[in-house]
Amino acid sequence: MSDRPRYEVVVVGGGPAGLTTALYATRLGHRTAAFDEQGGRHTAVRDVHNVYGVSEDVSGKQLSELAVRQLEEYGGDFHPDAVERIERDDDGRFRVEASHATVTAERVVLATGFSDEEPGVPELRRFTGRGLHYCLHCDAYVLGDGPVFVLGHGDHAAEVAMLMLNFTADVELLLNGADPEWSDETEERLRAHPVERIDTDVVSAFPADEDEDDPWLGGLRFADRSDREYLGGFAVYGKEYNTSLADSLGCELADDGAVAVDENFETSVEGVYAVGDVTHGQNQTSIAVGDGARAGIALHKDLRTYPLSREELDSADDRPVPGAAGDVRARMRRVRGLDEHAGLRWPAPEEGRVERE
Numbered sequence: 001m002s003d004r005p006r007y008e009v010v011v012v013g014g015g016p017a018g019l020t021t022a023l024y025a026t027r028l029g030h031r032t033a034a035f036d037e038q039g040g041r042h043t044a045v046r047d048v049h050n051v052y053g054v055s056e057d058v059s060g061k062q063l064s065e066l067a068v069r070q071l072e073e074y075g076g077d078f079h080p081d082a083v084e085r086i087e088r089d090d091d092g093r094f095r096v097e098a099s100h101a102t103v104t105a106e107r108v109v110l111a112t113g114f115s116d117e118e119p120g121v122p123e124l125r126r127f128t129g130r131g132l133h134y135c136l137h138c139d140a141y142v143l144g145d146g147p148v149f150v151l152g153h154g155d156h157a158a159e160v161a162m163l164m165l166n167f168t169a170d171v172e173l174l175l176n177g178a179d180p181e182w183s184d185e186t187e188e189r190l191r192a193h194p195v196e197r198i199d200t201d202v203v204s205a206f207p208a209d210e211d212e213d214d215p216w217l218g219g220l221r222f223a224d225r226s227d228r229e230y231l232g233g234f235a236v237y238g239k240e241y242n243t244s245l246a247d248s249l250g251c252e253l254a255d256d257g258a259v260a261v262d263e264n265f266e267t268s269v270e271g272v273y274a275v276g277d278v279t280h281g282q283n284q285t286s287i288a289v290g291d292g293a294r295a296g297i298a299l300h301k302d303l304r305t306y307p308l309s310r311e312e313l314d315s316a317d318d319r320p321v322p323g324a325a326g327d328v329r330a331r332m333r334r335v336r337g338l339d340e341h342a343g344l345r346w347p348a349p350e351e352g353r354v355e356r357e
Contacts (some may be wrong), residue, residue, distance in 0.1 A: 005077075007033045008303055010096050012083045012245060015042040017276025017288035017295075018111030019067040024296020026076035029324030029332075030303060032348035033105075034071060035098055041113055042285065046129030051285050059189035063195045075331035075345045086245055088295075093270065105266035107299055110246055110267075110274040110294075114281055117237035119151045119176070121220070122157045124205040124235075131208075132218020135283045136160055139232075140167045146231030147171075149220065150203070153178040157236035166232075169194065172228070174220070174314035200224050209276065241278055256281070264298035265291065273299065287343075 011018045011023040014036025022034040047061030054063065066109035068078045073214045081098040084240045086108055089095050093104045116134050118125065124132055133139035144167040150160050161173040173195050180187070190197075201223035219229035241257045252268040257266060258281060259274040266273050275281060275291040308316055324332070 005103040007031050007105045008214045009107050011109040011300055015113055017292045020289045020292025020309050021275055021295045022076050023071050023110050024293055025299050026074045028300040029328050031325055033077040034080045035081050035083045075328055108272050111276045112242040113277040114239040114241045116239055117302030119235040122204045127217035142169050143232045147232030149174050149230050152236035153180050155182040155186050158182045158190050160234055160236050161192045163350045172196045172198055175199050240282055265295040
């Protein structure tokens with residue numbers, strides 16, 4: 001018998017989709033672990049936007065740290081480790097090999113996200129979240145009523161430039177010395193919109209205030225030695241889905257390179273699920289959380305036998321009642337007592353309400 005730690009669910013990826021999946025699986029009684037080395041793109045988010053009940057002064061890193069504490073409080077395991085290989089054993093379980101640990105799982109969830117293609121402008125990356133942005137739905141709000149740039153030369157860059165006119169009348173599309181790669185239809189539409197197109201190479205970025213330790217972007221410097229001031233802007237050079245593990249398992253991909261999943265977030269490989277940006281690239285915390293919640297519920301229905309179907313009723317007397325594992329039930333009893341973080345005491349069922357201390 002293997003001495004590797006055995007889990008029902010192993011989640012690879014510690015962003016909002018992965019950690020929500022792990023949280024749901026844990027609270028639904030499954031022995032669960034999440035693996036993540038660095039937290040992904042979400043931990044680099046300076047201010048979390050559009051998340052119900054979360055204020056703007058919370059960073060992605062802080063939100064992820066809280067999620068890990070929640071997961072561990074409910075009995076899930078978190079491994080700050082990079083998963084390098086996943087293979088199916090002869091017994092049908094998955095062997096998950098990380099840099100410092102190897103575990104087995106009945107189900108694997110890939111929440112590996114995507115990586116943004118960088119614009120390649122010196123000094124610009126340091127202003128990420130402080131003038132340089134990648135998600136219009138998250139950050140257009142902070143760039144309204146001021147000069148805004150869009151860096152890129154494809155269809156999506158042109159689309160973002162036209163969309164930004166809903167927020168500000170001063171939009172410049174920076175080709176950065178590249179030839180446009182958008183369609184003839186996009187060219188026709190773009191010419192009908194008041195978007196200024198600039199072909200000159202962008203050579204560097206400068207801060208709004210040189211004296212600040214963590215300054216906001218002030219503007220961009222061009223190869224013709226001109227400087228242009230901007231409130232901020234977007235780099236639109238596409239994305240690369242992180243699908244190396246999915247590829248190694250034989251999971252089918254969609255036309256755009258994302259991992260293809262069904263309505264239950266299961267991939268083409270039985271027992272392998274995928275959630276969040278790696279499946280659609282929406283780049284939205286709230287959508288990722290929703291994916292994780294739905295996937296966690298789907299995993300529970302997949303792993304547990306009750307309720308039985310009509311065809312299974314004849315064998316009901318011979319079936320063991322699954323319940324939750326003993327160690328998971330012990331954790332449930334502890335959490336029912338006193339929640340140390342929220343100061344919440346859970347009453348006996350007949351008391352009918354929760355009292356806050």
